[in-house]
Amino acid sequence: MSGSKAAEPVLRVKDIVAGYGEMTILNGTTFDVRPGTITTVIGPNGAGKSTVFKTIFGMLKARSGSVTFKGQDITNAPPRRLLTLGLCYVPQGRNIFPELSVRHNLELGGVSAGAGVDVPARVEALMERFPMLRKKSGQQASTLSGGEQKLLEIARSLLLDPQLMLVDEPSIGLSPLMVQEVFGILKDLRQKGVSVLMIEQNARSALEISDDGLVLELGRTRIQDDAARLLADPRVGQLFLGGVVGDAA
Amino acid sequence: MANMINLLMAGLATGAIYALVAIGFTLLWQTSQTINFAQGEFVMLPAFFVLAALNLKAPLWLALLIGLGASLLVLGALFKRAVVDPMLRHGVLPLAICTMALSIFLKEGVKESYSAEASPFPSFVPGGNVSLLGAQISIQSVSIFVFALVVVFALQAFLMRTSTGRQMQATAQNPSVARLLGIPVERMILYTFLINAGLVALASFLVSPVYLAKFSSGETLGLAAFIAAIVGGFNQIRGAIAGGLLLGVVDNFAAAYVSTQYRGAVPLFLLIAVILFRPQGLFGRAEERTV
Numbered sequence: 001m002s003g004s005k006a007a008e009p010v011l012r013v014k015d016i017v018a019g020y021g022e023m024t025i026l027n028g029t030t031f032d033v034r035p036g037t038i039t040t041v042i043g044p045n046g047a048g049k050s051t052v053f054k055t056i057f058g059m060l061k062a063r064s065g066s067v068t069f070k071g072q073d074i075t076n077a078p079p080r081r082l083l084t085l086g087l088c089y090v091p092q093g094r095n096i097f098p099e100l101s102v103r104h105n106l107e108l109g110g111v112s113a114g115a116g117v118d119v120p121a122r123v124e125a126l127m128e129r130f131p132m133l134r135k136k137s138g139q140q141a142s143t144l145s146g147g148e149q150k151l152l153e154i155a156r157s158l159l160l161d162p163q164l165m166l167v168d169e170p171s172i173g174l175s176p177l178m179v180q181e182v183f184g185i186l187k188d189l190r191q192k193g194v195s196v197l198m199i200e201q202n203a204r205s206a207l208e209i210s211d212d213g214l215v216l217e218l219g220r221t222r223i224q225d226d227a228a229r230l231l232a233d234p235r236v237g238q239l240f241l242g243g244v245v246g247d248a249a
Numbered sequence: 250m251a252n253m254i255n256l257l258m259a260g261l262a263t264g265a266i267y268a269l270v271a272i273g274f275t276l277l278w279q280t281s282q283t284i285n286f287a288q289g290e291f292v293m294l295p296a297f298f299v300l301a302a303l304n305l306k307a308p309l310w311l312a313l314l315i316g317l318g319a320s321l322l323v324l325g326a327l328f329k330r331a332v333v334d335p336m337l338r339h340g341v342l343p344l345a346i347c348t349m350a351l352s353i354f355l356k357e358g359v360k361e362s363y364s365a366e367a368s369p370f371p372s373f374v375p376g377g378n379v380s381l382l383g384a385q386i387s388i389q390s391v392s393i394f395v396f397a398l399v400v401v402f403a404l405q406a407f408l409m410r411t412s413t414g415r416q417m418q419a420t421a422q423n424p425s426v427a428r429l430l431g432i433p434v435e436r437m438i439l440y441t442f443l444i445n446a447g448l449v450a451l452a453s454f455l456v457s458p459v460y461l462a463k464f465s466s467g468e469t470l471g472l473a474a475f476i477a478a479i480v481g482g483f484n485q486i487r488g489a490i491a492g493g494l495l496l497g498v499v500d501n502f503a504a505a506y507v508s509t510q511y512r513g514a515v516p517l518f519l520l521i522a523v524i525l526f527r528p529q530g531l532f533g534r535a536e537e538r539t540v
Contacts, residue, residue: 057429080431095426097419104415111416112431156430 008071010035010164010195011056016065018055025051027219028065033164033212038186038196040206040227042240043216049199050092052216053166057089058082069164083112088157092168092199095153098142102133105141105152109159117160126155147178154185164195171202183209203240207231215240251384256501262390264497265397269452270474271481271489272401273445278483279421280441283333284345287352288449289471294355295320295453296370296462297363309371317450325446329439352467359464367466372458393455400451401490404444408486417441469513473500476520482533491531495519 009032019025025048033039041049054060056067058078066075069085079089097105106126110119127134130151136144141152150170157165167186171179179202186196187209200206207213213230215223223230230236270292277283285291299316307315332351336344374392378385408414419427420437428434452470460466473496481492496516503515529535 059425059429078431079429083431089429091426091429095423095429097422097426099422100415100418107412108415108419108427108430108432111412 007035009033009068010070011197012066012068013052013056014066014068016052016055016067017063018051018060018065019063020060024063025219026055026062029216029219029221030065031214031221031224033195033197035163035195036190036193037211038190038198038209038227039212039214040203040210041197041199041214041216042203042207042230042236043222044239047216048219049216050168051219053089053091053168053197053199056166057087080112083160083162084114086161086163087166088160088162088164089166090153090157090168090170092172094146094149096141096144096149099140101138102141102144102152103137106133106137106156106159109156113160119159122159122161126158130155147174147181150174150178150182151185154182158189162194164197165189166197168199169201170198171200171205179205204231251382252505254382254384255386256505257498258386258390258394260498260501261494262393262497263501264477264494265394265401266452266456266470266493267474267477267497268401268490268493269397269448269455270470271477271493272404272486273448274474274478275481275483275486275489276421276441277445278478280417280424280438281329281333281337282341282344283337284341284348285445286345286348286471286475287355287467288474289467289469290352290355291320291324291446291449291467292453292456292470292474293462293464293467294324294359295450296457297359299454300363300368300370300462303371309373313373313454316454317447320446320450320453321443323446324449325443326439328446329442333442352471356464356467363464365464367461367463370457370462373454374458389459393459396455397451400448404448405486413437413440473516476516480519480523480530482530484534485530485532488530488532495531 011033013032014030016026016029017024029048029052041052043049051060055062058076062075066073068074069082069087072085074082074085097108100108103123106123107119110117110122113119127137132148133152133155136148141149144152154167154170170182170186174182183205186198189196198206198210207227207230210227213225213227214221215230215236223233223236270288274285274288277285295316298319299312302312302315303309332347333344336347372389374396375388377388379388379391380386408418416427416432417437417440419432420434424434427437456470474493477492477496478489479492480496481488481490496519499515499519500512504512507515523530
């Protein structure tokens with residue numbers, strides 16, 4: 001597993017308040033993500049899980065509070081800056097450009113690349129890593145299966161070599177086999193030192209591959225703890241993991 | 250036979266102009282949900298920019314350049330900033346209604362400030378006829394067709410083969426994800442409006458020598474291009490091309506073989522047939538929308 005708890009967090013979210021219009025969703029959300037770990041966010045519907053991600057990634061304005069990435073203040077920074085700094089975000093649902101080819105979809109992940117980045121070489125490297133993408137590189141992205149589209153999105157988000165990936169419900173709508181593949185990629189990333197912050201309705205499987213877990217409720221952090229301890233916590237088990245703790249998964 | 254070839258060529262020339270204007274329709278719709286009912290007037294206006302410049306004794310090439318520049322500025326940038334941006338916040342329909350008002354404003358504005366009469370417009374392509382398979386084909390028709398086609402293919406190549414073009418497509422297909430990847434979405438949308446302004450200006454310079462420059466000349470053209478866009482499938486450029494050409498040819502043949510009086514009705518019949526049997530258009534894809 002990962003380094004000591006004392007390590008400087010890669011992401012620090014502090015007292016964030018944000019919402020839509022008059023509605024406040026996040027009420028002082030606070031948590032850390034340790035470097036080289038997978039952290040899973042769980043919580044009931046409407047707890048503000050996706051809203052946290054949108055706020056971190058500059059899609060929603062934080063009214064107060066701060067977000068720090070590797071010691072730099074990134075509160076309300078635009079996506080382009082975040083991408084160059086080493087953050088990436090894979091939102092929920094389908095996020096491809098359906099009528100562009102797989103290759104062109106991948107290339108667009110490099111739009112925000114700095115001057116020194118060789119985007120074509122990075123595209124090649126990703127196709128090396130995900131042979132399916134090379135095989136289908138000329139096809140319209142809409143012809144890919146749901147799981148393949150998710151892989152494409154994840155691959156695209158890796159184009160700029162991120163150090164932190166925000167990924168929202170990666171397993172939704174995927175076959176069990178594909179879920180294993182996606183989780184495998186996330187574990188791989190951790191091995192390479194990339195941190196992952198994930199929202200997952202499939203909370204048990206997600207916590208099983210995670211280092212840390214985070215329970216969000218009404219826009220506040222209720223519990224932040226070891227993923228293993230969360231899995232064993234009877235309150236969490238009852239509320240979010242669907243049944244008695246210790247059930248065969 | 251000779252007559253058929255003549256009609257076909259004239260139809261293709263008209264159709265190519267419809268296609269230019271229809272492509273603009275689909276581009277605006279794709280990137281900013283704008284249904285521009287003033288599109289016909291957008292074709293009418295650039296000719297008057299050119300005429301105004303000619304009246305100030307500018308040579309034709311300069312007048313055309315000024316006309317193009319003024320179109321990009323007024324029908325591209327200003328249209329987006331002053332009409333689309335503020336109105337789109339209120340929804341697609343208020344914006345559409347606003348463009349109807351704009352169409353009336355432009356028509357009446359030209360009538361009051363320039364002339365209610367049709368004005369001759371100089372052609373920048375040569376006149377005369379060439380002989381082909383026994384038919385006398387107008388060089389002007391051929392030039393219009395070829396010129397429009399070259400522009401359409403250049404536009405397609407720009408959208409498909411350049412990074413900016415693909416960023417524009419990405420913006421049209423999924424704006425929120427485009428934003429996430431750091432694509433400058435606002436700038437891409439502005440480009441679309443500039444391209445539309447360029448297309449209508451070009452259509453204006455091609456069509457005005459044939460049909461003269463008149464304040465009301467956008468009415469039929471706007472409707473025809475709108476129908477062409479729907480027939481082809483509102484969300485596809487190649488649909489707009491096919492729809493435009495088809496409409497131009499059908500229109501010309503109907504005038505010759507059915508009746509000139511029913512000429513205006515034929516595109517509408519085509520429209521009804523397409524909506525009944527293929528509502529997504531010839532090339533379009535069905536769009537899902539929550540209402």
